[in-house]
Amino acid sequence: MSDLSELHIDALTEIFSIGAGRAALSLSEIVGDEVHISVPSVLVINSEEIDSTTLALNGGRFGAVTQHFCGPFNAEAVLLFTEDQALKIVGDMMGSQMSIEEIAEFEHEAMCELGNIILNACLSAMADILHFTLESSLPNYRIASADEVLCRLKENADQPYVMILHIDLSIENRHTAGSLVFLLSSSSLANLVVHIDQFLGSIS
Amino acid sequence: MAFHVEYLKLNLSKKSIVPMHSSIKKLLIVDDSKVSRMLIRTHILARRPEWMIFETACGEDAIKFVDNELPDYCTMDINMPGISGTDAAERILSKYPSIKIVVFSANIQEVHQNRARSLGSILVAKPVTEKSIALALNYFTDSE
Amino acid sequence: MNAMDTRRFDIEDIFNAINIGLIVVDTDSKVLLWNDWIAKHSNIKETDALDRQLEDVFSEPVSPPFLTALNNTLVHRLPVVLSTALHRSPLPLYNAYEANQPKTRMYQSITITPIQSQLNESCCLIQVADSSTSMKREKILRSHSEILKKEAVTDSLTGICNRRFFDAHYEIAVAEAKRQKHPLSIFMIDIDFFKLYNDHYGHIAGDNIIKQIANTLKSQLSRATDVIARYGGEEFVLIMPHLPREAAEQFAEKLRSAVFNLAIPHVKSHSFNQVTVSIGLCSGIPENDNNPLNKADTALYQAKQNGRNQYICLPLGENFEQ
Numbered sequence: 001m002s003d004l005s006e007l008h009i010d011a012l013t014e015i016f017s018i019g020a021g022r023a024a025l026s027l028s029e030i031v032g033d034e035v036h037i038s039v040p041s042v043l044v045i046n047s048e049e050i051d052s053t054t055l056a057l058n059g060g061r062f063g064a065v066t067q068h069f070c071g072p073f074n075a076e077a078v079l080l081f082t083e084d085q086a087l088k089i090v091g092d093m094m095g096s097q098m099s100i101e102e103i104a105e106f107e108h109e110a111m112c113e114l115g116n117i118i119l120n121a122c123l124s125a126m127a128d129i130l131h132f133t134l135e136s137s138l139p140n141y142r143i144a145s146a147d148e149v150l151c152r153l154k155e156n157a158d159q160p161y162v163m164i165l166h167i168d169l170s171i172e173n174r175h176t177a178g179s180l181v182f183l184l185s186s187s188s189l190a191n192l193v194v195h196i197d198q199f200l201g202s203i204s
Numbered sequence: 205m206a207f208h209v210e211y212l213k214l215n216l217s218k219k220s221i222v223p224m225h226s227s228i229k230k231l232l233i234v235d236d237s238k239v240s241r242m243l244i245r246t247h248i249l250a251r252r253p254e255w256m257i258f259e260t261a262c263g264e265d266a267i268k269f270v271d272n273e274l275p276d277y278c279t280m281d282i283n284m285p286g287i288s289g290t291d292a293a294e295r296i297l298s299k300y301p302s303i304k305i306v307v308f309s310a311n312i313q314e315v316h317q318n319r320a321r322s323l324g325s326i327l328v329a330k331p332v333t334e335k336s337i338a339l340a341l342n343y344f345t346d347s348e
Numbered sequence: 349m350n351a352m353d354t355r356r357f358d359i360e361d362i363f364n365a366i367n368i369g370l371i372v373v374d375t376d377s378k379v380l381l382w383n384d385w386i387a388k389h390s391n392i393k394e395t396d397a398l399d400r401q402l403e404d405v406f407s408e409p410v411s412p413p414f415l416t417a418l419n420n421t422l423v424h425r426l427p428v429v430l431s432t433a434l435h436r437s438p439l440p441l442y443n444a445y446e447a448n449q450p451k452t453r454m455y456q457s458i459t460i461t462p463i464q465s466q467l468n469e470s471c472c473l474i475q476v477a478d479s480s481t482s483m484k485r486e487k488i489l490r491s492h493s494e495i496l497k498k499e500a501v502t503d504s505l506t507g508i509c510n511r512r513f514f515d516a517h518y519e520i521a522v523a524e525a526k527r528q529k530h531p532l533s534i535f536m537i538d539i540d541f542f543k544l545y546n547d548h549y550g551h552i553a554g555d556n557i558i559k560q561i562a563n564t565l566k567s568q569l570s571r572a573t574d575v576i577a578r579y580g581g582e583e584f585v586l587i588m589p590h591l592p593r594e595a596a597e598q599f600a601e602k603l604r605s606a607v608f609n610l611a612i613p614h615v616k617s618h619s620f621n622q623v624t625v626s627i628g629l630c631s632g633i634p635e636n637d638n639n640p641l642n643k644a645d646t647a648l649y650q651a652k653q654n655g656r657n658q659y660i661c662l663p664l665g666e667n668f669e670q
């Protein structure tokens with residue numbers, strides 16, 4: 001099931017690039033500067049195969065923004081940044097008038113918003129292009145260690161598939177990399193593939 | 205790369221049967237996503253079935269292609285492996301100012317809009333839809 | 349009969365009593381609900397707001413990111429949050445409308461959620477919270493949790509790490525040394541004839557000795573990766589990663605002499621008439637079945653047997669000759 005064709009992955013990459021572009025536009029409006037977000041790769045694998053390399057995350061602590069989406073397919077979407085980087089992004093977005101301690105106070109709320117913008121943009125691009133509607137929970141932010149994140153992803157028996165997007169985010173002069181992980185049940189992944197096939201069928 | 209050569213051959217053979225001064229226009233689609241190229245091709249052909257459509261997957265190939273084929277119009281993605289679409293568009297337009305290029309991108313921040321304008325091109329927001337294709341077609345055929 | 353009919357109060361009363369701002373707008377962002385909280389903080393009456401475009405209701409401009417977020421929710425039907433951190437004050441709402449008080453613009457946290465009208469139109473609920481109170485609360489909670497965290501890992505008498513922290517840190521440090529195959533040095537340090545000191549000088553003096561020695565040992569450390577903890581009673585433990593045997597032995601001698609040079613009188617000490625320590629050291633690359641802590645303890649026992657005021661080093665693993 002997890003072996004999507006090259007064309008499926010191409011379609012997903014294009015969809016998420018559009019989402020990334022939209023997220024960048026929203027963020028640039030907030031920070032008043034150029035923001036660049038790209039999705040260099042999309043990967044769909046069995047969650048057992050997941051490790052810190054596939055997530056492109058080194059050890060340490062992570063800020064994780066989670067939203068639950070439901071519609072033709074259900075997914076738990078988790079956006080991960082290392083906590084240090086998350087703090088720096090938030091710092092940059094808020095401008096430099098604050099100390100790192102003050103920024104830490106705002107980390108929770110600001111990371112929720114940053115994650116919300118990126119997650120909504122990616123999911124709304126998907127909904128637009130594949131012609132369906134999705135509903136979503138509000139974002140939730142938590143800090144976890146790499147091991148906790150991996151355990152949670154692996155031990156999720158109901159959602160044995162993961163779709164991983166590597167995300168490059170540049171705000172002003174700061175460059176950051178994160179990962180966006182979708183946890184999918186087999187039926188959700190199958191439904192997603194059906195929608196991509198319908199879309200591909202309409203253009204070929 | 206492989207498909208580029210393939211399309212090139214296919215269309216060169218077509219070229220021989222195209223009479224000069226016809227309304228048949230040549231459009232080059234530059235995009236690293238095959239799906240995106242398919243999408244643009246499908247929408248354009250729905251409106252302009254007589255056009256010849258060519259594709260390349262990166263800016264470098266696009267520059268080479270333009271030297272050989274001199275298309276009338278071009279759609280250009282921005283984020284691609286190798287040189288960026290805007291850089292490719294700049295090089296093409298400095299050599300062939302008559303080509304009309306539409307930059308297709310999801311990234312429609314002002315910086316990019318201004319850059320496209322300064323090159324003598326326009327930026328049209330992705331996703332590729334009937335609406336965005338209509339904008340591109342209007343730009344292509346505006347002064348004609 | 350539905351739940352609404354059986355309710356013995358008016359839902360409007362709830363909207364107006366609630367301590368957050370509630371606005372509902374329709375697809376064209378026309379205002380359908382404007383609760384008392386919003387009316388109070390915007391100084392705009394409900395009757396002046398209803399059925400008007402939200403942007404036009406206020407006399408001051410609404411921030412563009414807010415309008416983008418609202419539009420996104422109306423189009424994509426996905427909930428949006430606007431944080432105080434990134435927006436401060438998107439809507440022209442104020443904290444005080446008393447006559448002689450200066451108006452201050454309220455810091456806000458905003459949530460926009462899609463809802464459906466009874467006619468199936470797509471509408472949005474905008475919830476506005478005054479975030480100045482939550483900012484204060486977060487600050488207090490944060491400092492509380494930091495104190496608690498610090499208390500949980502600190503030995504209250506000496507201020508160095510406690511046994512609990514050491515046990516957790518030890519596991520990680522040994523696992524890392526195993527994995528990376530780097531030499532690790534563990535020191536068990538015990539005050540000689542401490543019971544006799546306590547009996548002779550009293551418990552308060554005894555506690556002071558423990559404090560003084562903890563400080564002295566700690567002051568010898570210079571690397572951030574080294575951890576010293578009070579292991580129990582008059583016993584300390586020190587763990588130093590990336591420290592080969594030879595350097596570890598020199599360091600043990602440095603610790604011993606630092607305590608000796610304090611020259612604290614101890615008339616009941618059988619050999620020296622002053623306070624001394626014995627040190628058991630084990631050093632090397634830990635292997636699977638090694639227990640470095642036990643080995644350091646064995647070394648400490650040998651140092652005591654050998655006459656105290658000295659260190660004994662036992663190698664760990666096979667590659668101890670670093």
